[in-house]
Amino acid sequence: MGEVTFDKVCRIAGEAKLILYEEDEVVQDALFIATAPVRGFEKMVVGKNPLFAVEAVMRICGLCHASHGIAASEAIEHAIGVTPPRNGRLMREALGLINRAQSHALLFLMVAGDLIKEEKRNDVLFKLMDFHAKISDYLLKLGGAATHPPNLTIGGMLSVPKWSVFNNLKARFKDLTASWEATEELLIDEDIQTEIADELRGAKRPFKYLASGFFYGDRYNIEWDKVSSVPYYEFRKEEAARESTTLVSFYNGEKVETGPRARMITYREFRDESLYGLHLARIEDTRLAIQRLGEILDEIRMEEPFRAGDITFRPGKGVGVYEAPRGTLIHYVELGEEGRVLKSRIVVPTMFNIPVMEEMAKGLSVKAAEAVMRLYDPCIPCTTHVVRLR
Amino acid sequence: MLMEKLKVLHVDFAGCEGCNVSIIRAYPKLMNEIELDISYLRDGPPKYDEYDVALITGGACMNEPRILEELREIREKAKVIVAFGSCASLGGILRFARGGQEPRPDHRNFQPINSVIPVDYSIPGCPPTPQMLQSFFKFFMAGNESRLRLFKVTAGLKKLSGFDLIDDIVLTGLCIGCGACELSCPTGAIRLVEKRPTIIQERCIRCGTCYIRCPRASQLICLGGEKP
Numbered sequence: 001m002g003e004v005t006f007d008k009v010c011r012i013a014g015e016a017k018l019i020l021y022e023e024d025e026v027v028q029d030a031l032f033i034a035t036a037p038v039r040g041f042e043k044m045v046v047g048k049n050p051l052f053a054v055e056a057v058m059r060i061c062g063l064c065h066a067s068h069g070i071a072a073s074e075a076i077e078h079a080i081g082v083t084p085p086r087n088g089r090l091m092r093e094a095l096g097l098i099n100r101a102q103s104h105a106l107l108f109l110m111v112a113g114d115l116i117k118e119e120k121r122n123d124v125l126f127k128l129m130d131f132h133a134k135i136s137d138y139l140l141k142l143g144g145a146a147t148h149p150p151n152l153t154i155g156g157m158l159s160v161p162k163w164s165v166f167n168n169l170k171a172r173f174k175d176l177t178a179s180w181e182a183t184e185e186l187l188i189d190e191d192i193q194t195e196i197a198d199e200l201r202g203a204k205r206p207f208k209y210l211a212s213g214f215f216y217g218d219r220y221n222i223e224w225d226k227v228s229s230v231p232y233y234e235f236r237k238e239e240a241a242r243e244s245t246t247l248v249s250f251y252n253g254e255k256v257e258t259g260p261r262a263r264m265i266t267y268r269e270f271r272d273e274s275l276y277g278l279h280l281a282r283i284e285d286t287r288l289a290i291q292r293l294g295e296i297l298d299e300i301r302m303e304e305p306f307r308a309g310d311i312t313f314r315p316g317k318g319v320g321v322y323e324a325p326r327g328t329l330i331h332y333v334e335l336g337e338e339g340r341v342l343k344s345r346i347v348v349p350t351m352f353n354i355p356v357m358e359e360m361a362k363g364l365s366v367k368a369a370e371a372v373m374r375l376y377d378p379c380i381p382c383t384t385h386v387v388r389l390r
Numbered sequence: 391m392l393m394e395k396l397k398v399l400h401v402d403f404a405g406c407e408g409c410n411v412s413i414i415r416a417y418p419k420l421m422n423e424i425e426l427d428i429s430y431l432r433d434g435p436p437k438y439d440e441y442d443v444a445l446i447t448g449g450a451c452m453n454e455p456r457i458l459e460e461l462r463e464i465r466e467k468a469k470v471i472v473a474f475g476s477c478a479s480l481g482g483i484l485r486f487a488r489g490g491q492e493p494r495p496d497h498r499n500f501q502p503i504n505s506v507i508p509v510d511y512s513i514p515g516c517p518p519t520p521q522m523l524q525s526f527f528k529f530f531m532a533g534n535e536s537r538l539r540l541f542k543v544t545a546g547l548k549k550l551s552g553f554d555l556i557d558d559i560v561l562t563g564l565c566i567g568c569g570a571c572e573l574s575c576p577t578g579a580i581r582l583v584e585k586r587p588t589i590i591q592e593r594c595i596r597c598g599t600c601y602i603r604c605p606r607a608s609q610l611i612c613l614g615g616e617k618p
Contacts, residue, residue: 010429013407037404037451039484039500040491049592055577056595059483062408062517106411110430125431129418136415146415147408147517150578158578231493245494381406 001028004366009373011110013063014380019240020361020369027369030361031236032354034246034380042344050076050154050313050333053341057331058148060346061382063106066099066143067324068346068382069152071217071331076154078219078318079335080311087306088156091142093216094296095149096322097289098139101180103325104260104286105132107377108187114371115279120192127183134176138293141165156307163302170297180290187283199368200276200375205360207273209262210251210328210352215292217322217329224319224332226252227347235355246383249351257356258327258349259376260285275360278375313339324349326377348382393423396531399441400428401464403457404484404500405448408517409475413445416520420527443530444468445523449477449484450506452499458506465507470530472511473503473545474523476597479512480550483595502548511541514550516576516597540602543611550598552579552589555607560586564606571600 006018019031041060045053053076058069070092077083084092109128112121136146141161143149151158186192212221232244250256261281264270268288272280313335320331327349336342357376361369402410410430417426427437444464451457465471476482481502489498503509511530513522529537544550552575559565567585579593580600587600601607 008429008435010432010434015402037454037457037500038489038491038494038497039404039487040489040495040497043488043490044486051590052592052595055579055593056483056486059406059408059516059595062406062411065406065408102411106414106430109414113431113433126418129415133415144578145576146519147411148576150576153578233493245497247493379407381404 006370009370011113012374012378012380014378014384016378016380017240017243018370018373020366022366025365027361027364027366030358030369031238031240032357032373032378033232033241033244034378034383035243036245036380036384038245038384042346045341045344048341050335050339050341053333053344054153055150057346058152061379062147063103063379064099064324064326064329064382065148066095066139066152067322067329068331069149070096071320071322071324071329072333073152073154074219074320074322075318075331075333076320076335078320079316079333080314080318080339081316082155082308082311084156084308085305087300087304088308090296090299091157091306092152094293095139095143095152097215097293097296098135098142100289100325101135101286101293102132102139103377104282105135105183107282107374108183111279111371111374114367114374115193115197117192117194120186124183124186127179127186131179131183134179138169138176141169153307155311156305158307160306166297166300166302173294173297177290177294180287184283184287188280196368196371197276199365200279200371201274203275203364203368204273205275207257207356207359208254209265210256210258211262211266211323212321212328213323214263214267215289215323219319219321222321222328222330224330227330228253229347229351232354246354246380247351248354249347250355251352255355255359256352258352260325262327263323275372275375315339326350326379327352348379350378350380350383353378354383395425396423396442396527397438397440398424398426399436399444399464399468400426401444401446401460402429403446403448403461404451405475405477409447409478412517412520413447413474413523416523419524423527423531439467441468443470443472445472445474446478446503447475449481449500450503451497452501452505453489453496461503461506470510471503471507472513472526473509474513475518476514476516476599478503479509479514479544480547480596480598482514482516482597485549485596504545505548509545511538512544512547513541514544514598514602516595516599539612540608544602547611549596550601551596552594552600555580555587555600555604556589558610559604559607564610566606568605570603570605574599574603
């Protein structure tokens with residue numbers, strides 16, 4: 001059996017190594033080993049004020065910043081018994097959806113190298129960059145920054161954009177939609193796609209899915225006790241796996257896929273279970289996110305509050321679940337004396353997806369297997385910051 | 391005059407990808423001047439053996455000898471090293487990392503890049519805006535050293551935070567109450583109260599953006615050449 005090693009997988013978020021075991025050019029097994037150092041965010045926030053915890057966890061990842069901020073805020077609110085008002089919740093949903101579109105746009109840019117023919121690649125890249133710039137501007141205006149939005153906080157919004165900002169964003173919404181439609185057209189155009197795309201279209205791989213909601217996420221659709229995590233080197237006993245700096249997670253002891261395809265199949269009438277379907281689901285996910293963003297902009301009532309009043313930090317336990325771009329993101333928090341963080345646990349979607357990615361690579365050609373790793377959009381910065389669950 | 395494009399390498403160590411996104415967003419407007427080699431856009435290992443500029447994002451994990459080795463290799467490869475973002479230039483949020491987390495509890499010490507190799511320019515921010523990088527290259531290509539002075543001086547600093555701003559500028563009476571710090575803070579940790587900044591301590595992530603953006607503080611470090 002031959003072994004193909006990619007020391008640094010290109011066009012993914014973060015540092016990872018990929019080892020493929022092949023026989024007659026067909027992949028028999030795969031090892032996906034994340035090698036980025038562990039920054040230890042769960043330990044970092046212990047003893048700190050919950051407000052710091054939200055700012056800190058947003059820095060876990062520069063791609064799904066708002067998602068971590070939302071999940072952490074939800075967990076802390078659950079612990080102290082606070083619910084954001086209607087406007088606060090809507091704004092949070094909007095920030096999360098903008099983040100989803102941003103993250104997906106970047107992934108499309110990275111998989112363009114696999115799925116789209118070289119001569120057309122630059123067209124797609126420019127369209128995606130244009131779309132990314134436009135959607136990022138929405139986060140800048142609503143969230144306060146294009147990355148790590150500071151307006152997102154416990155209880156709702158820290159500061160509220162003026163009504164004129166909302167009007168301006170609404171007026172520009174058509175332009176945003178048009179930019180996405182032009183991009184989408186190229187992304188689904190089968191005439192400009194490579195052979196890898198054809199191979200993935202033929203690979204039907206139904207799997208067990210995990211999703212907690214479509215646009216937002218719901219802690220009552222997930223049972224926290226059923227989530228288990230082990231270090232990667234305990235999951236895969238191969239010598240090379242020892243280098244890994246991640247944990248992998250299971251739901252109910254089983255491998256589950258989470259992400260756009262899981263959401264689309266659970267909550268929408270989407271039935272393409274091929275690996276290419278993952279790409280299609282992500283496109284659809286982006287389109288619906290933008291559509292919903294438009295609805296939210298219309299639903300904000302400027303005269304109502306954006307943040308819950310009387311927030312007092314006190315001891316308590318809470319779970320926050322959010323549907324991040326890559327799938328179900330779970331934050332668990334315990335607050336102790338003076339409401340400071342006593343314990344924090346984070347389970348990110350890529351932890352569920354790593355075992356699935358390795359499973360999916362089997363039976364594909366080497367090139368397609370590498371592309372599949374990218375299609376699952378593994379986020380190494382997120383994955384390497386997570387502690388073991390008991 | 392037609393000039394050869396600058397060869398720019400981007401390398402990330404333990405970053406959150408936020409700075410990478412900033413770099414990729416800055417790229418369309420820089421395409422005529424620089425050739426950016428970034429892992430988001432290429433297929434294999436870095437294209438060239440030597441580069442004009444290396445942009446480094448993320449902090450150095452001192453407990454991982456491989457990373458220190460790689461940093462030294464990049465110093466050899468590139469004529470100019472730019473630390474981009476607060477983690478790389480001043481430590482930023484990584485200043486709070488203290489290890490103890492599985493599966494690698496030994497990863498406990500993260501330092502800015504200039505603790506390992508000499509850095510030529512530092513651009514703090516969490517993340518710095520794409521415009522920051524665009525203007526950096528504009529002045530860099532033009533050889534405008536006076537405009538780059540702030541970045542050059544910052545390259546010699548290892549930590550800066552909102553607390554330094556309060557100590558050095560506000561408490562000494564140098565603050566003019568312009569509000570640049572409040573606007574620049576990426577976490578909303580600075581609020582102007584009675585026309586003077588006050589710091590919400592639990593929100594400060596030690597990124598140093600306020601210090602660099604403060605007209606008084608930046609003047610101070612540029613003129614004196616070092617932090618007071």
